[in-house]
Amino acid sequence: xxxxxxxxxxxxxxxxxxxxxxxxxxxxxxxxxxxxxxxxxxxxxxxxxxxxxxxxxxxxxxxxxxxxxxxxxxxxxxxxxxxxxxxxxxxxxxxxxxxxxxxxxxxxxxxxxxxxxxxxxxxxxxxxxxxxxxxxxxxxxxxxxxxxxxxxxxxxxxxxxxxxxxxxxxxxxxxxxxxxxxxxxxxxxxxxxxxxxxxxxxxxxxxxxxxxxxxxxxxxxxxxxxxxxxxxxxxxxxxxxxxxxxxxxxxxxxxxxxxxxxxxxxxxxxxxxxxxxxxxxxxxxxxxxxxxxxxxxxxxxxxxxxxxxxxxxxxxxxxxxxxxxxxxxxxxxxxxx
Amino acid sequence: xxxxxxxxxxxxxxxxxxxxxxxxxxxxxxxxxxxxxxxxxxxxxxxxxxxxxxxxxxxxxxxxxxxxxxxxxxxxxxxxxxxxxxxxxxxxxxxxxxxxxxxxxxxxxxxxxxxxxxx
Numbered sequence: 001x002x003x004x005x006x007x008x009x010x011x012x013x014x015x016x017x018x019x020x021x022x023x024x025x026x027x028x029x030x031x032x033x034x035x036x037x038x039x040x041x042x043x044x045x046x047x048x049x050x051x052x053x054x055x056x057x058x059x060x061x062x063x064x065x066x067x068x069x070x071x072x073x074x075x076x077x078x079x080x081x082x083x084x085x086x087x088x089x090x091x092x093x094x095x096x097x098x099x100x101x102x103x104x105x106x107x108x109x110x111x112x113x114x115x116x117x118x119x120x121x122x123x124x125x126x127x128x129x130x131x132x133x134x135x136x137x138x139x140x141x142x143x144x145x146x147x148x149x150x151x152x153x154x155x156x157x158x159x160x161x162x163x164x165x166x167x168x169x170x171x172x173x174x175x176x177x178x179x180x181x182x183x184x185x186x187x188x189x190x191x192x193x194x195x196x197x198x199x200x201x202x203x204x205x206x207x208x209x210x211x212x213x214x215x216x217x218x219x220x221x222x223x224x225x226x227x228x229x230x231x232x233x234x235x236x237x238x239x240x241x242x243x244x245x246x247x248x249x250x251x252x253x254x255x256x257x258x259x260x261x262x263x264x265x266x267x268x269x270x271x272x273x274x275x276x277x278x279x280x281x282x283x284x285x286x287x288x289x290x291x292x293x294x295x296x297x298x299x300x301x302x303x304x305x306x307x308x309x310x311x312x313x314x315x316x317x318x319x320x321x322x323x324x325x326x327x328x329x330x331x332x333x334x335x336x337x
Numbered sequence: 338x339x340x341x342x343x344x345x346x347x348x349x350x351x352x353x354x355x356x357x358x359x360x361x362x363x364x365x366x367x368x369x370x371x372x373x374x375x376x377x378x379x380x381x382x383x384x385x386x387x388x389x390x391x392x393x394x395x396x397x398x399x400x401x402x403x404x405x406x407x408x409x410x411x412x413x414x415x416x417x418x419x420x421x422x423x424x425x426x427x428x429x430x431x432x433x434x435x436x437x438x439x440x441x442x443x444x445x446x447x448x449x450x451x452x453x454x455x456x
Contacts, residue, residue: 039376
């Protein structure tokens with residue numbers, strides 16, 4: 001082996017170490033490491049000498065880790081248990097939600113595609129289903145991980161001061177504890193609704209029977225898709241809010257203020273959407289006209305109710321948020337100390 | 338035979354742990370005169386306290402970050418080298434650590450002798 005090959009080996013080793021390190025310190029460290037390696041070699045070194053030296057220095061990944069000397073895991077031990085717990089719930093909820101969406105879709109689909117043979121439609125959608133199941137689970141995994149990462153980085157840094165016995169929280173009364181089932185229920189429900197909104201908004205509908213079952217979508221899908229990202233952010237905020245509740249495990253003032261802030265942001269995002277008439281299917285009434293029960297008298301009777309229907313839907317959502325804020329603040333103040 | 342192997346294995350891993358605590362003290366003790374990475378590896382090896390290069394080089398940088406060591410590039414020879422030496426802070430800390438170490442040794446002696454007397 002000639003000299004170039006030996007030096008190439010060293011170059012590669014140094015690169016493999018420094019590429020894992022922050023840019024800032026890289027060039028100085030590169031220089032130093034190169035100096036150290038050449039120092040360790042005899043004057044007339046062979047390729048074998050180089051190999052021995054690099055072997056002594058060991059695995060580049062390990063050496064780089066020594067240089068970094070940082071916390072290595074994304075989710076540290078302090079939150080790991082809750083992270084696993086929430087991850088489990090969310091993944092199960094996503095899987096269950098998608099199975100439900102699939103079954104609903106499979107029931108509705110053959111009606112649309114009467115020309116295709118039923119078998120090929122079903123087998124095709126099973127393949128599709130597994131594809132979207134995998135990507136759905138991967139996304140859920142990513143969102144939960146990011147959520148915990150952010151919680152750890154920005155929110156709950158109360159442990160950074162010197163710990164003292166005075167910091168020990170009082171053993172909470174039973175009422176101050178958050179039953180795990182509440183946030184779990186919240187997460188499962190949110191995930192399922194979110195899946196429905198994202199995967200099959202056309203089935204959020206009023207179902208009417210003419211010759212076949214027909215779905216009259218509630219939403220104006222074009223507008224709906226345009227605002228879907230906003231709605232999704234609100235859903236994610238809701239999930240993070242529930243995760244915070246799981247992590248905290250009890251009502252505190254801090255938790256109630258934080259979750260209230262989450263609710264306010266989510267409200268600011270989605271209420272303008274739901275209060276905007278454009279989100280509703282403009283042809284809903286005419287489409288419903290096809291149903292045998294939708295007689296002229298019925299339509300006339302519905303008319304006054306109809307004009308407030310949109311607002312009612314939005315009002316229900318507004319009310320749900322206000323209820324959550326109210327109970328959270330009440331419990332936070334009542335049991336927070 | 339198996340028993341011996343177990344004893345040997347345990348002693349090896351436990352004494353490694355003992356030595357790990359002495360690494361920083363070993364390094365600081367040799368840094369009154371400026372040294373570059375590999376020269377420190379050699380000195381420590383000669384004195385029977387060998388520390389792996391892969392542990393030592395990163396450690397030097399960490400100690401510099403903590404302000405215990407300072408470094409200087411020397412480029413006059415054909416091999417540019419980064420020399421490390423104790424800062425004032427480093428030598429204060431080293432002095433205090435030596436006191437701690439002696440206390441530790443005395444304490445351990447006392448414990449071990451006392452343990453023998455109890456038997």
